[in-house]
Amino acid sequence: MTSTTSTTEARTSSRATRRGSRRRLPWRDRVVISVMVVIPTLFVVCLVWVPAMLSVVLSFSNWNGIGSVDSIQWIGWKNYDDITTIYPPFWPAIKHNLIWLGFLFFGPTLLGMLLAVVLDRKMVGSRFYQTAFYMPVVLSLALVGFIWQLFYSRDQGLLNQVLNTQIDWYGDSSVNLWAVLVATAWRHTGYIMLIYLAGLKGIDTSLREAAAVDGANERQSFFHVVFPLMRPINMIVIVIVVIESLRAFDLVWIVNRGTNGLEIIAALVSQNVVGQASRYGFGSALAVIMMLISSVFITIYLRVVFKEERR
Amino acid sequence: MTQHHSSLPNLSSAIATAGSSRRGFLRGAMLGGALLSSSTLLDACGGGGSGSATGSVAFGMNEAAGSGPAYDRLKAMADAYAKKSGVSVKTNAVDHNTFQDNINTYLQGSPDDVFTWFAGYRMDQFAQQGLITDVSDLWPIDGMSDSFKAAATASDGKQYFVPKDYYPWAVFYKKSVFQKFGYAPPTTEADFTSLMKQMQTDGLVPFAFADKDGWPAMGTFDILNMRINGYDYHISLMAGEKDWDSTEVKTVFDAWRGLLPYHQPDALGRTWQEAATSLGKEECGMYLLGTFVVDGIPDMEDDLDFFTFPELDSSIGADALDAPIDGFCLAAAGQNQTGGKEMLKYLGTAAAAEAANAKATPFIAANSNADTSGYSALQKKSVEVVSAATHIAQFMDRDTRADFASTVMIPSLQQFLNSPDDIDGITSSIQKQKVSIFGS
Numbered sequence: 001m002t003s004t005t006s007t008t009e010a011r012t013s014s015r016a017t018r019r020g021s022r023r024r025l026p027w028r029d030r031v032v033i034s035v036m037v038v039i040p041t042l043f044v045v046c047l048v049w050v051p052a053m054l055s056v057v058l059s060f061s062n063w064n065g066i067g068s069v070d071s072i073q074w075i076g077w078k079n080y081d082d083i084t085t086i087y088p089p090f091w092p093a094i095k096h097n098l099i100w101l102g103f104l105f106f107g108p109t110l111l112g113m114l115l116a117v118v119l120d121r122k123m124v125g126s127r128f129y130q131t132a133f134y135m136p137v138v139l140s141l142a143l144v145g146f147i148w149q150l151f152y153s154r155d156q157g158l159l160n161q162v163l164n165t166q167i168d169w170y171g172d173s174s175v176n177l178w179a180v181l182v183a184t185a186w187r188h189t190g191y192i193m194l195i196y197l198a199g200l201k202g203i204d205t206s207l208r209e210a211a212a213v214d215g216a217n218e219r220q221s222f223f224h225v226v227f228p229l230m231r232p233i234n235m236i237v238i239v240i241v242v243i244e245s246l247r248a249f250d251l252v253w254i255v256n257r258g259t260n261g262l263e264i265i266a267a268l269v270s271q272n273v274v275g276q277a278s279r280y281g282f283g284s285a286l287a288v289i290m291m292l293i294s295s296v297f298i299t300i301y302l303r304v305v306f307k308e309e310r311r
Numbered sequence: 312m313t314q315h316h317s318s319l320p321n322l323s324s325a326i327a328t329a330g331s332s333r334r335g336f337l338r339g340a341m342l343g344g345a346l347l348s349s350s351t352l353l354d355a356c357g358g359g360g361s362g363s364a365t366g367s368v369a370f371g372m373n374e375a376a377g378s379g380p381a382y383d384r385l386k387a388m389a390d391a392y393a394k395k396s397g398v399s400v401k402t403n404a405v406d407h408n409t410f411q412d413n414i415n416t417y418l419q420g421s422p423d424d425v426f427t428w429f430a431g432y433r434m435d436q437f438a439q440q441g442l443i444t445d446v447s448d449l450w451p452i453d454g455m456s457d458s459f460k461a462a463a464t465a466s467d468g469k470q471y472f473v474p475k476d477y478y479p480w481a482v483f484y485k486k487s488v489f490q491k492f493g494y495a496p497p498t499t500e501a502d503f504t505s506l507m508k509q510m511q512t513d514g515l516v517p518f519a520f521a522d523k524d525g526w527p528a529m530g531t532f533d534i535l536n537m538r539i540n541g542y543d544y545h546i547s548l549m550a551g552e553k554d555w556d557s558t559e560v561k562t563v564f565d566a567w568r569g570l571l572p573y574h575q576p577d578a579l580g581r582t583w584q585e586a587a588t589s590l591g592k593e594e595c596g597m598y599l600l601g602t603f604v605v606d607g608i609p610d611m612e613d614d615l616d617f618f619t620f621p622e623l624d625s626s627i628g629a630d631a632l633d634a635p636i637d638g639f640c641l642a643a644a645g646q647n648q649t650g651g652k653e654m655l656k657y658l659g660t661a662a663a664a665e666a667a668n669a670k671a672t673p674f675i676a677a678n679s680n681a682d683t684s685g686y687s688a689l690q691k692k693s694v695e696v697v698s699a700a701t702h703i704a705q706f707m708d709r710d711t712r713a714d715f716a717s718t719v720m721i722p723s724l725q726q727f728l729n730s731p732d733d734i735d736g737i738t739s740s741i742q743k744q745k746v747s748i749f750g751s
Contacts, residue, residue, distance in 0.1 A: 064714070065415045066440050078747075086743040089722055154580045155589060171523060171580015173729055256523050260579050260725040276433075276713035278415055279748075 052291065059285035064278045072281075079285035090286075093263040096177055097293075100184075100264065101245035108185035109241050112192030117222065119193070120200040134194050136187040145254030148183040173261025180251050180262060188244065192237055199233035200226070235305070242297045246290070265290045367399045368650040371423030371642075373410035381407075384667035384674060385427065391666035392657045398650060418442040422642035424651030425658070427475075430462040430636040431705030432549060433713065434472050437640070438465035444641040445469045446652060452659045454680035458703045462636050466550075473639045473659040474677035475667075478602040479693050480530050480633040480706070481617040488515075488593055489616075496618035498629075503621045507573045510596040519595035520574040521586035522728060525721035528578070529707035531599060532724060533633050535570075536563045538623040542631040542702035549710040551749035556742040561734055566623070568731040579725055583607065601635070602675075602693055615689060619696055631702035635709055636677060712748065719744045 059079055063072040083090050119126045151159045152169035169179040203226055211221040249266040252258045258267025272283030370389050374382035393400040403423050437443045447469040463472035492513050497503040507517040522528040536545045540559045547553050587607025590598045605612050622629040639658050641651045657663055664676035673685045675693050708716035723741050
């Protein structure tokens with residue numbers, strides 16, 4: 001009894017001295033801390049906030065990037081007006097992004113979590129399966145697009161040969177979104193699986209054993225013990241899914257540069273801004289819309305996190 | 312071939328994931344690398360112009376060093392000029408797509424004196440914005456026909472461009488197939504229709520067709536518009552002077568709709584390479600494409616032949632075609648204007664074209680005095696066809712504003728191929744967007 005109290009006292013006192021020494025040597029730490037805060041802040045402000053604000057400003061203009069700043073014509077809300085009224089790819093793009101989000105969440109994310117739970121149990125060959133499922137994540141999306149092209153090609157693709165059909169997987173605008181989503185899922189599942197598996201490995205096995213001793217079956221111990229403990233990982237997974245579906249871009253760009261049934265906002269922004277099109281005003285307006293949509297999700301996420309911290 | 316993929320998307324994905332995981336960190340590191348390399352790339356773009364005003368000319372090329380025959384030919388031209396004139400030529404070789412995507416920034420920064428570019432509206436736009444120098448005192452160029460001069464002329468009536476080479480768009484077919492079934496290249500609309508019908512009876516799809524990349528269908532629109540409404544109408548339509556919801560344009564779409572049953576279905580999922588393969592495999596009888604179709608089926612080059620798209624209206628004739636011309640411009644912000652112009656003068660000569668063709672697989676030289684002995688049969692025929700044409704168009708995405716072509720026409724033409732019966736809806740949508748982009 002006495003020995004434990006004394007060690008606790010010793011610990012508190014040592015903590016106190018440490019705190020005291022920090023107070024005594026403030027200039028050095030202060031410099032370090034301020035440098036560590038100021039430099040990243042500067043980066044964030046210069047590379048994220050300033051360009052974002054400039055995009056908002058540019059979205060009210062018509063500018064092709066040629067000539068000085070005074071060659072910019074200010075046209076008010078015209079870009080937004082055009083986007084919502086006479087720009088045909090816009091509404092399909094919004095719809096496709098939402099489909100993407102829904103599909104990614106209910107399809108590959110849940111599948112990845114299931115795979116992680118299954119592979120977490122020490123079964124024969126689990127390492128092999130882990131590698132096999134994770135493999136697509138290592139491949140670049142350019143390569144993923146190419147690999148799936150081999151499956152999906154209408155005339156020479158494997159899928160049509162095996163099924164003996166003539167479906168135009170990438171070209172038919174009623175199926176190509178789903179074809180691309182399957183290709184994305186192929187990659188996304190492994191990604192989520194690995195993150196979740198890493199989280200599961202961090203769960204103390206004694207908790208599960210305790211649950212088993214208390215008579216909980218496999219499913220009960222997962223949903224009542226493991227799943228609540230995985231809360232931080234679950235949060236990360238949700239954020240990743242939201243980010244992945246909003247930034248969805250690479251694969252559709254590889255397939256057909258985001259046209260014909262594969263319109264998504266990020267691709268529309270690129271079509272207008274990157275390269276020679278140089279519709280900076282119009283593209284910025286699209287980017288601002290994308291930013292607004294993202295901020296809805298970010299706000300929700302931050303509110304949840306802060307609520308959590310307040311508890 | 313006129314539009315290419317960009318490598319930029321990887322950046323945005325890297326930005327989005329950075330920080331969310333350790334993989335994010337790695338991606339972030341890659342992003343850093345990408346930014347570094349892009350800044351060196353900008354250096355590479357801009358570094359050329361600072362040379363001294365005498366003795367050295369900077370030459371910007373839209374082909375990366377060692378990327379193939381296209382680069383070898385440009386390099387050979389630069390070397391030949393340096394050797395002939397004693398002027399040192401500083402070459403700046405940039406990847407084709409990167410060069411094209413950065414062209415606005417490049418020309419406004421410190422560009423090379425002479426740079427590779429395209430004829431047509433894309434050149435005209437730069438001329439109007441004062442980004443390239445008037446070189447009309449170099450014209451007429453010995454060996455270049457009036458149609459080349461017209462393609463080098465901007466809307467102010469002056470020349471801003473020196474042509475290098477070109478490739479025509481035409482209807483390709485396999486000689487062996489035409490021989491086997493006893494077909495002959497059609498010259499009238501009636502012949503054309505009966506040929507297509509006969510092919511269907513013989514179990515062939517008359518036209519191979521692909522538009523996954525969005526630009527190949529522009530070739531079909533171009534040729535139908537030039538056959539139905541004529542070259543002049545086509546050029547003013549592309550320049551934004553005519554309305555897209557006019558009867559003339561609707562007639563073109565209507566004719567196209569009539570031809571669609573003779574084209575391969577589901578074109579939107581097919582690349583032009585796959586369509587070329589179906590021509591090679593004798594599933595299709597013909598294919599309207601540029602001469603680069605050979606790159607899709609290289610081992611069949613000897614069996615390939617082509618004819619120009621037949622006449623559809625006898626009052627219009629069949630004397631116009633798409634034959635994109637590549638060449639050179641003089642950057643207005645280049646440091647050495649006189650030296651640059653001297654070099655341009657040389658680049659337009661037959662000697663320059665011969666120097667290029669001596670070192671690599673030849674291109675079809677714009678200068679008709681150039682030696683053609685190294686040309687393949689297809690190239691020789693291309694020369695004949697293009698010299699016979701009175702009007703040469705540059706292809707839709709070079710004859711109109713780049714933003715209009717890529718953000719309006721690609722989706723609209725694909726939309727048309729999806730629902731060919733909605734011509735009114737599609738043309739009125741194009742017209743609204745055209746007014747918004749062109750401002751009238």
